Amino acid sequence: MIVTDPAATGQRTAFAPNWLGRLGWVALVIYVIYAGSQLGFSAERFSTGLEHGHRFLVRMFPPNFERWELIYDGILESLQIAVIATFFGVLISLPVGLMAARNLMPAWISWPMRGVIALCRSFHPIIVAILFVKAIGFGALAGVMALIVASIGFISKLFAEAIEEISLKQVEAVRASGAGFLSVLIMGVQPQVLPRFIGFATYQLDSNLRNSTMVGIVGGGGIGAALFTAYQRFDFDVVLAILIVIVSLIMVAEIVSGWARRVFQ
Amino acid sequence: MTVAAQLDRDWQRFTPLKRLSRFAFYLFAVLALVISLRTIDVIPEFLYDAPDQMTDLFKRMWPPDLSYIQPTLQGLIETLHIATLGTIIAIVLAVPIGLLAARNVTPNFALNLFAKFVFVTSRSINSLVWALLFVAVFGPGPLAGTLAIAFRSIGFTGKLFAEAMEEANAGSIEALTAAGASRMSTLLLGYWPQIRPAFWSIALFRWDINIRESAVLGIVGAGGVGVALDTALNLLYWDQVAVVLIAIFVVVVLAEIVVTSVRTRIL
Numbered sequence: 001m002i003v004t005d006p007a008a009t010g011q012r013t014a015f016a017p018n019w020l021g022r023l024g025w026v027a028l029v030i031y032v033i034y035a036g037s038q039l040g041f042s043a044e045r046f047s048t049g050l051e052h053g054h055r056f057l058v059r060m061f062p063p064n065f066e067r068w069e070l071i072y073d074g075i076l077e078s079l080q081i082a083v084i085a086t087f088f089g090v091l092i093s094l095p096v097g098l099m100a101a102r103n104l105m106p107a108w109i110s111w112p113m114r115g116v117i118a119l120c121r122s123f124h125p126i127i128v129a130i131l132f133v134k135a136i137g138f139g140a141l142a143g144v145m146a147l148i149v150a151s152i153g154f155i156s157k158l159f160a161e162a163i164e165e166i167s168l169k170q171v172e173a174v175r176a177s178g179a180g181f182l183s184v185l186i187m188g189v190q191p192q193v194l195p196r197f198i199g200f201a202t203y204q205l206d207s208n209l210r211n212s213t214m215v216g217i218v219g220g221g222g223i224g225a226a227l228f229t230a231y232q233r234f235d236f237d238v239v240l241a242i243l244i245v246i247v248s249l250i251m252v253a254e255i256v257s258g259w260a261r262r263v264f265q
Numbered sequence: 266m267t268v269a270a271q272l273d274r275d276w277q278r279f280t281p282l283k284r285l286s287r288f289a290f291y292l293f294a295v296l297a298l299v300i301s302l303r304t305i306d307v308i309p310e311f312l313y314d315a316p317d318q319m320t321d322l323f324k325r326m327w328p329p330d331l332s333y334i335q336p337t338l339q340g341l342i343e344t345l346h347i348a349t350l351g352t353i354i355a356i357v358l359a360v361p362i363g364l365l366a367a368r369n370v371t372p373n374f375a376l377n378l379f380a381k382f383v384f385v386t387s388r389s390i391n392s393l394v395w396a397l398l399f400v401a402v403f404g405p406g407p408l409a410g411t412l413a414i415a416f417r418s419i420g421f422t423g424k425l426f427a428e429a430m431e432e433a434n435a436g437s438i439e440a441l442t443a444a445g446a447s448r449m450s451t452l453l454l455g456y457w458p459q460i461r462p463a464f465w466s467i468a469l470f471r472w473d474i475n476i477r478e479s480a481v482l483g484i485v486g487a488g489g490v491g492v493a494l495d496t497a498l499n500l501l502y503w504d505q506v507a508v509v510l511i512a513i514f515v516v517v518v519l520a521e522i523v524v525t526s527v528r529t530r531i532l
Contacts (some may be wrong), residue, residue, distance in 0.1 A: 004487040032353060033347040037486070039407040049403035056402050087298050123518040124481045126393065127510065130498065135318045137311035144305075214391040218484065221306075224394075231397050239398075243390060250389035263286045 056236060063244055064237035071245055074216070074223035076153060079249075081143045081215070081222050082208040088144075089151025089208075090201050096152060097159030104189070115197045117160070120153030125211050129220040143220030147208045154207070159193070166192040198264040202257035209253050213246050325503035333497070333505040336510045338488030339387055340483070345516075347407050347482070347489050348475040351414025352422075356468055358415065359423035366423065367430035370456070380427070387420030392478045396487035407488030414475050414482070422471050429463035430456060473524045480513045 065071070099105055100113035129146035136142055166189060174188035216224020223242060231240040279287070329457050366380035395417050399409035438455040446454065483491020490509060497505035 005274070028353070032350065035350045039343065039346055039350070039411065041408055041411075045408065049408070052404075053402040056398075076304075077306065080305040083297045083301040084305060118518070122477070122514050122521075123510070124477050126481045126484065127494075132321065134322055136315045137308065139308055139311065140305050141307045141311070151388075200421065210389060210391055214393050217393055227394065228397075231401070236401070243394070247386055247389045251385055254385070260290050261285065263290055 031116075059234075059236040060240040062237065063241040064235070065236060065241045070226050071223070071242055074226040074242075075183050075249060077140055077244060078209065078212040078216075078222035078224075081140055081147060081212040081220075082205060085144045085147030085151055085212070086201065086205045089148045089204065090155060092148070093152050093155035093159055097156040098163065098185070099164035100156060100160035102160075103168065113156075114160075117153055117156045120149050121157065122153075123149075125150040126214065126218060129215045130218050133219045138219040138221075139142055140221030143212060143215035144221055146215055146220060147211055150211065151208060155200050155204055159197060162193045162196045162200075163189060195264045199261050202260045206250065206253050209250060233247050287379055288376065295517065305421070308421070322503065325489050326507035328504065329507040330502065330504040331508065333493070333502075333508045334447070334512075336493045337490060337509050338492040340509075341512055341516055343407055344476065344479045344489035344491075347410045347414055348472060349480040351411045352418060352468060352472045352475050354411065354415035355418035355422055359419045359426060362419065363423040363426035363430065364452075366427035369373065369431055369433070370452075384420040384424045387416055387418075387423075389420075390417070392417040392482065393485055396482045396485045400486050405486035405488075410479060410482040410487030410489055413487055414479050417478070418471050418475060421474075424466055425467045426460075426464065429460040429467070433459045466528055469524045469528055477519045480516075 096113055096117065099109050100117060102110045105113075125146050128149045129142060132142040132145045136145065168191065171184055171188040172183050179187060212222045212224075213227070214224045216222040216226070217228045219225070223246065227239060227242045230236075230242065362380045362383055366384065366479045368377055371377060371380075392413050396410055396413035399412045399416075403409045403412070433456050437459070438451055441451045441455045479489050479491075481491045481494075483489045483493065484495050486492070486495075490513060493512075494506065494509045497503075497509060
């Protein structure tokens with residue numbers, strides 16, 4: 001009979017406590033308390049806030065759809081901004097993403113392009129919108145331009161990554177049959193990346209729709225302008241009505257883009 | 266059917282239904298684009314002097330007003346706190362709702378649907394709009410900004426968290442249940458080790474996004490470096506705006522480098 005001595009074999013406890021991990025959680029709690037005090041959070045402020053919040057909610061209900069014409073116009077403009085910005089953003093992203101793909105392009109093209117993409121990505125659309133409002137004035141065009149920049153930053157990056165992940169066997173096969181560069185792209189690269197690309201584009205449409213409801217706050221057109229005006233006039237019931245419309249619009253858009261992704265899978 | 270007729274078959278890549286729906290997608294896309302382009306309200310007169318305005322803008326921005334670095338740095342620290350704290354609060358709120366949304370953890374359709382609805386609402390309302398609402402409730406300042414970031418992030422983190430839970434391997438969970446583990450133990454010892462990498466990568470990814478988002482919240486008075494930006498913009502001090510923009514750019518790039526390096530190390 002084999003006798004195993006737990007002490008001699010160095011018995012392992014199941015689910016041993018991880019002290020380093022627990023220390024990490026403690027550090028996190030300490031940080032939360034420190035940061036909260038730095039930002040001036042206090043229980044008293046929170047409780048007065050809840051009182052305000054109560055009054056705020058009372059004024060929000062019931063939602064006021066009386067100015068539905070204003071809401072309708074704003075939503076329509078937001079939709080226009082989102083569709084146009086997505087189209088041109090995707091159109092520009094195609095060559096930019098392709099040029100940023102390191103497996104198909106030499107380094108002296110791909111690195112500057114990656115820089116451009118990083119620049120487009122690092123600024124929030126609202127900052128870009130402010131600059132465009134200054135450059136081309138108030139209105140939907142400034143919002144469209146800002147969202148085009150945001151779309152380029154997002155889609156080009158994902159598109160470049162999708163191209164870098166393709167199988168080069170097909171590309172070689174097409175090239176071996178004597179195809180030129182453009183034919184290689186159309187026959188060797190495009191079939192491999194199209195489904196993912198449609199996915200990015202529809203996702204960006206959702207994202208642009210969400211952002212187009214906001215660029216109006218800085219003068220970029222769309223429903224954001226109506227929302228901000230209602231907010232500044234303390235018409236909180238109109239604010240709630242606009243928010244309900246935005247949320248339902250984006251739900252519909254997500255269903256439609258989910259359908260589009262399934263069709264192209 | 267003869268063999269010849271079978272060989273003569275016309276092979277097609279897609280079924281008719283698939284081709285029809287692809288066609289419908291293209292038609293829908295083109296239609297939406299054409300209608301939008303024809304009806305959008307654009308004032309062409311503004312476009313004529315756009316290049317002049319652009320050069321004017323950059324001329325006013327250069328050289329950046331270096332004395333504005335002090336308020337910018339203070340704002341940046343506040344922005345970092347808002348982004349970090351907002352992400353933490355978002356995760357604390359998103360985990361329970363994510364558990365409700367995961368179909369394998371909560372086999373109740375009504376609760377799943379409710380959680381999904383919370384996520385969609387959180388994601389559809391932009392962080393700036395969330396900030397407006399919280400400024401109305403808690404007054405201007407970083408408290409409103411932090412809560413705006415938190416509420417905006419619940420949808421994103423919760424949705425991805427629920428998806429990670431649904432992808433968890435059922436084997437180890439069944440083993441724990443068979444051994445008589447309680448519900449809490451299955452969550453902590455069955456699910457958590459499996460989704461831990463996904464969890465940290467979601468948290469880091471959202472933190473990276475939140476730094477970008479919290480940099481602009483100040484425009485509606487919700488604290489952070491956006492307040493410095495808004496002040497400079499309202500006074501038309503474009504050389505100060507340039508300082509803030511450069512600072513935001515540097516911080517965003519640094520955050521992305523940190524996130525990428527941490528992710529390769531822990532995953």
